[in-house]
Amino acid sequence: MAPNIGLKNGRLARQGGISDTNLLLIITITVFLVMYACAVIFLGAGFRKPQAFFNILNDNAALIILACGMSVVMITGGIDISVGTLTALVCMSCAVHLDYNGGSVLTAMALAVAIGMAFGLVQGYLVAYLEIQPFIVTLAGMFFAKGMTTIVNSTQFNVEHEAFQALKGTRIYVPGMGSINKLGKYVPAYVEPGVIVALLVVLLLFVLLRWGKLGRGFYAVGGNAASANMLGINVRRTRFLAHLLCSTLAGIGGFVYFLHVGSGSPSHASGAEMNAIASSIIGGTMLSGGVGNVVGTFFGVLSLSTIKNIVSSLGLDEAWWTNITVAAMICLFLVIQSLVLLRKNKSKQ
Amino acid sequence: MQTLNHPKQTGPVPFLRGLIRNQIFIPLAALLILVVFNLIADPSFFKITLGQNSNGDPVLSGNLITILNNASELVILAIGMTLVTAASGGQDISVGAAIAIAGSVILRVLCGEEARPETMQAPIIVAFLIACVAAMGFGAFNGILVAYFKIQPMVATLILYTAGRSIAAWINNNQLPIISDPEFGYFGNFIPGIPIPTPVFLAIACMIVIFLVLKFTTLGLYTQAVGINSHSSRLNGINPAFVKFLTYVIMGLCVAVAALIKVSRISSINYSVIAKDIEMDAILAVALGGNALSGGKFNMAASILGAYVIQFLTTTLYKFNVASDALPAYKAVVVIILVVMSAPVMRQKLQKLWARLAPKKAEAVKEAK
Known part of the structure; x- marks a missing residue:
């Protein structure tokens, strides 16, 4: 693999030009902007309204949170494939808690975070301190969450809790943005509360990864665990915290998803872990560790859902086109990344 | 040259030990x-029964x-x-x-x-x-x-x-x-x-x-x-x-x-x-x-x-x-137990624990080495 992956932001990176992380980030943002601009120019109607953009955010707030957690784990060189079914488990648990057990919204939130943290503690301990492969540990976590969801409740049902419905219906209007509908009325653009949470998560993680001691530790451990150890970084603790962070974010993301759909179902968020991984990859995070950025991941999620919207507005409604296009896009990004990194390494030697 | 100093073992013990490793x-x-x-x-x-199909x-x-x-x-x-x-x-x-x-x-x-x-x-x-x-x-x-x-x-x-x-x-x-x-x-x-x-x-x-x-x-x-x-x-x-x-x-x-x-x-x-x-x-x-x-x-x-x-x-x-939908949860528990038992770190810990519980045997092994 690329030998120049490592702790390469900041000053070190400036000596050798642009760092891998930033290069891949720039590619991602450029592709997203070009794609969206093309959609606005050629497909017009659906994409021109500001609300179209904010709907992408509304629909994907949970995925953004999940993908950010995934990026952190991927930066440390691990993987977490349990986040999708964990989201379903959180949805179902919160739904049962609210409707059958008479809980309040606040305790439901606490429950969501607690479930996430519990998964994170166990998975993190197994991965970091017992040195079991993260794939297998989180695979077991995925199975466990999937089974538990149906044990909690095996059928889909909508939540009718009043306070929850009020929160679900909350709209936060974006100042200065809006469009005029067919009746000539001005409709302001809005986002759901989940989007605010998602943006906060992105911001906090960006600061943590960029300037936090722990964040730099994630890059160091993912780049080269042995040399990170020699630098005095507690590798096991760092890995443990990465998994804890990811699962906790999955818990939060689960609640945001729950807030968006307002129901509990065993089939919720199925395949979300793969979407999260795909978004991270498109955003320039590498599964081999040490390279990545949550801002890139954020744009990765946006790109993924923009391409889906483009495909459906092109009239290619038949189910297979979406998946095939998404796969082609992942393929394209991977090949670009691979070529860029290969060329960069060659020119260095 | 550790192997040379090992006491000669006969019978089923080396076979078992080899199997465990x-x-x-x-x-x-x-x-x-x-x-x-x-x-x-x-x-x-x-x-197992021998029956007839349709x-x-x-x-x-x-x-x-x-x-x-x-x-x-x-x-x-x-x-x-x-x-x-x-x-x-x-x-x-x-x-x-x-x-x-x-x-x-x-x-x-x-x-x-x-x-x-x-x-x-x-x-x-x-x-x-x-x-x-x-x-x-x-x-x-x-x-x-x-x-x-x-x-x-x-x-x-x-x-x-x-x-x-x-x-x-x-x-x-x-x-x-x-x-x-x-x-x-x-x-x-x-x-x-x-x-x-x-x-x-x-x-x-x-x-x-x-x-x-x-x-x-x-x-x-x-x-x-x-x-x-x-x-x-x-x-x-x-x-x-x-x-x-x-x-x-x-x-x-x-x-x-x-x-x-x-x-x-x-x-x-x-x-x-x-x-x-x-x-x-x-x-x-x-x-x-x-x-x-x-x-x-x-x-x-x-x-x-x-x-x-x-x-x-x-x-x-x-x-x-077990309902087929709930099956993965049980499977996960068994898988985790199996994987934890086979993890090298866990094996070392168990060996240490064993050594503490049975110090005599451990000393004998040490002397033999």
């Missing part, structure tokens, strides 16, 4: 525990037969997955989707233009060979991305994982072809007159082939060499990229065989459900066999045994009336 010990022990558990809980679990042909039935029968696809996939894991240090997560594609190709060739033909439009062998070519082609696609573009295997195969089932639906124009000819069902069920299900034979055939290949060719040696250190294997004259590529093509072949069994079982296909999550089970089989998922040395027999352990566990859980 052997990689195959973990899946074997898991299997034994499951067998003992079932023996205690319900001895009739192991009953056509009046003799068939064997019983839990053991079910396990052997249902594990067939998993065993075949575990073979390919072991090679892929060993050579590329990553896993192929697209096998479930690839099975959908290969199965779809088989049905497309057999059905021709109609969705529900009276007779098959082509010999089964032709359909199977075309499916082999298609599956190997998709395997080659994965292989090229992994070996030549140097993309992480899990990420590279994520592409086919995403698109596979859609491609499968597209091949058959999203129709659900059904083949009414009973001959097609032989591969997934019973051949008249033979009381053992055919998938068992197919799995055994695959095992024999892979053991012959590993025995008489350098494939095993090369994959391990590439997995342990691809740079030094290149210096030794091996082409690491080609070896990695080859393992993915072999994986494609395994996928085609598994797909034949899968579609033959129901003589039809359901694109979104066929072989769902089978890739996870196949990877689990490799891990339960004690093989490192980061590549390098592998033990094929242990992987195959791992696949049977998974199926044994599933059937046992069904036997205890």
